[in-house]
Amino acid sequence: MSDFIELNQVSFHYPENSEQQNAVQEIHLNIASGEFLSIVGANSSGKSTLGRLINALYIPQKGTIHVDGMLTSDQTMTIPIRKTVQMVFQNPDNQIVATTVEEEVAFGPENLQLSSEEIQKRVSESLDLVDLQSYRLYPPHLLSGGQKQLLAIASVLAMHPACIIFDEPTSLLDPVNRRIIIQKIQDLHHKGITTIYITHRMDEVLYSKRTVVMHEGKIVYDGKPTDLFALDQQKLLAFHLYPPDLIKTIEALKKMGIPFPHPITHAKELADYLCQLR
Amino acid sequence: MSIEIKDLSFTYDKGLVFEKMALRNVTFSAHPGEIVGIIGQTGSGKSTLIQHCNGLILPIEPNHVFVDDLDLYSMKKTISGIRKKVGLVFQYPEAQLFEETVEKDVAFGLKQENLSSDQVRTRVETALQTVGLSYQQYREKSPILLSGGEKRRVALAGILAMNPQYLILDEPTAGLDPFAKTSLLEEIRKINREQHVTIIMVSHDMDEIANLADRIYVMDEGTVVLSGTPSEVFRQYDTLYALGLSLPETSRLLHFLSQSWKGIDNSITDPIRGAEVIMQYMKEKGLWN
Numbered sequence: 001m002s003d004f005i006e007l008n009q010v011s012f013h014y015p016e017n018s019e020q021q022n023a024v025q026e027i028h029l030n031i032a033s034g035e036f037l038s039i040v041g042a043n044s045s046g047k048s049t050l051g052r053l054i055n056a057l058y059i060p061q062k063g064t065i066h067v068d069g070m071l072t073s074d075q076t077m078t079i080p081i082r083k084t085v086q087m088v089f090q091n092p093d094n095q096i097v098a099t100t101v102e103e104e105v106a107f108g109p110e111n112l113q114l115s116s117e118e119i120q121k122r123v124s125e126s127l128d129l130v131d132l133q134s135y136r137l138y139p140p141h142l143l144s145g146g147q148k149q150l151l152a153i154a155s156v157l158a159m160h161p162a163c164i165i166f167d168e169p170t171s172l173l174d175p176v177n178r179r180i181i182i183q184k185i186q187d188l189h190h191k192g193i194t195t196i197y198i199t200h201r202m203d204e205v206l207y208s209k210r211t212v213v214m215h216e217g218k219i220v221y222d223g224k225p226t227d228l229f230a231l232d233q234q235k236l237l238a239f240h241l242y243p244p245d246l247i248k249t250i251e252a253l254k255k256m257g258i259p260f261p262h263p264i265t266h267a268k269e270l271a272d273y274l275c276q277l278r
Numbered sequence: 279m280s281i282e283i284k285d286l287s288f289t290y291d292k293g294l295v296f297e298k299m300a301l302r303n304v305t306f307s308a309h310p311g312e313i314v315g316i317i318g319q320t321g322s323g324k325s326t327l328i329q330h331c332n333g334l335i336l337p338i339e340p341n342h343v344f345v346d347d348l349d350l351y352s353m354k355k356t357i358s359g360i361r362k363k364v365g366l367v368f369q370y371p372e373a374q375l376f377e378e379t380v381e382k383d384v385a386f387g388l389k390q391e392n393l394s395s396d397q398v399r400t401r402v403e404t405a406l407q408t409v410g411l412s413y414q415q416y417r418e419k420s421p422i423l424l425s426g427g428e429k430r431r432v433a434l435a436g437i438l439a440m441n442p443q444y445l446i447l448d449e450p451t452a453g454l455d456p457f458a459k460t461s462l463l464e465e466i467r468k469i470n471r472e473q474h475v476t477i478i479m480v481s482h483d484m485d486e487i488a489n490l491a492d493r494i495y496v497m498d499e500g501t502v503v504l505s506g507t508p509s510e511v512f513r514q515y516d517t518l519y520a521l522g523l524s525l526p527e528t529s530r531l532l533h534f535l536s537q538s539w540k541g542i543d544n545s546i547t548d549p550i551r552g553a554e555v556i557m558q559y560m561k562e563k564g565l566w567n
Contacts, residue, residue: 043427174319175484202456240456242457242460246527248550248553249556250553267527271537274535274556277566278565
């Protein structure tokens with residue numbers, strides 16, 4: 001049985017003397033349809049490179065990548081692959097081009113040569129999904145940082161992707177907007193979109209079911225996020241990872257003898273669990 | 279000797295259509311040796327406040343803004359002295375790096391200082407050392423080829439080379455990965471402890487501010503709504519929640535616990551101390567043995 005996304009023995013390096021030096025080596029990774037996968041690692045660990053390889057922005061020098069059965073190195077497949085896998089980046093200002101919100105969302109579908117009815121339908125649908133319908137005629141530069149990121153997500157949704165790769169979508173946002181964006185990403189995942197979430201924020205890893213840790217271009221961990229944080233602290237530090245404060249508290253309580261049969265990822269959950277202990 | 283702001287109000291574009299009141303009757307101080315944190319949502323007035331601290335925005339009336347007992351209102355012609363004394367590092371300062379080498383970039387601010395080239399060299403060397411970068415290893419490098427964390431350190435060194443007594447940092451760790459963030463916070467603490475530089479730091483990261491700051495100001499819509507030590511401030515769960523601010527994880531946990539466990543100490547922000555407090559409470563109340 002083949003998975004939705006398959007990376008087989010993938011190695012990629014940037015041209016020599018290039019400013020970018022973070023290559024990836026011998027990556028083996030299968031992602032099933034509908035999964036919520038997080039990719040975590042320090043800056044320059046290769047996590048963004050991995051995202052761009054899946055999206056066929058980069059083609060590996062060694063190994064193969066299949067997206068929904070399509071080979072990324074096959075140039076005739078580049079456009080179908082990009083329709084299937086869309087990307088949302090850190091800074092929405094870098095991907096917003098149009099003068100109004102609705103034109104921005106229509107930009108992608110227009111390039112698919114869809115009928116104007118279909119384009120209108122997709123614009124409406126996508127703006128509904130991110131709650132920006134009332135900003136339809138706004139110029140994007142008057143939106144807040146969080147709203148701009150929602151707009152970038154809407155533009156991507158209008159392409160009807162099966163998978164979205166989010167590359168540190170919250171790193172420029174304040175905590176309130178961060179929460180709004182994460183909530184929206186979770187909603188979209190529940191609607192069936194395969195979600196790949198690249199981050200260096202440890203607390204955000206806890207939203208995913210499966211996490212992959214990148215370190216110096218290699219996958220050094222692939223499993224549940226809660227199991228990751230239960231690893232030896234020295235090992236985590238070696239990967240340049242710092243567990244979230246809540247996990248530090250749980251690990252300290254474990255050492256004092258309190259059992260934790262189920263993984264706990266939220267403060268409220270931990271409080272409820274402790275209160276029912278006897 | 280301190281930065282004192284008394285009953286300060288400020289309106290952008292006064293009298294125009296876009297008039298916006300950014301500060302309302304703000305009182306704020308930073309005393310020698312302190313690390314003072316400022317938190318608040320985007321648009322709450324944090325940046326306007328810190329720009330008053332080094333005279334980037336000059337007060338339009340006397341008796342509101344003082345640096346070391348000097349009223350900045352009367353300092354219009356000599357404000358550059360204040361700006362040397364109070365260094366301001368903007369958000370994403372790496373965007374301001376422009377020289378060919380790290381050494382030239384850090385030395386840039388010293389050009390107008392009438393220093394000998396030996397003195398400049400010493401200042402640059404010390405500043406780079408303070409931010410954890412070796413002078414020998416980095417001086418010839420091009421700033422654009424450095425990593426994000428390194429660029430930010432170079433930008434910080436450029437301000438430190440001016441030997442400021444006060445250092446204002448606007449979200450110094452935004453966008454850095456956890457490793458770069460932790461080491462930068464250590465450098466900031468070191469600058470404060472070893473060089474006795476008073477630090478004013480704006481941050482969105484509650485965990486980092488809880489563990490670093492001596493005192494915190496919480497801003498909302500241009501006013502200071504809460505101030506005090508981290509444990510005094512983060513105990514105010516409901517107020518902070520209503521302001522749309524998050525709490526340090528440990529404060530959140532202890533807040534939830536305190537709803538059933540009456541009397542548990544909810545002023546702790548450190549995660550390991552938090553676990554100890556929980557264990558102690560459970561043992562005292564016979565919930566665990």
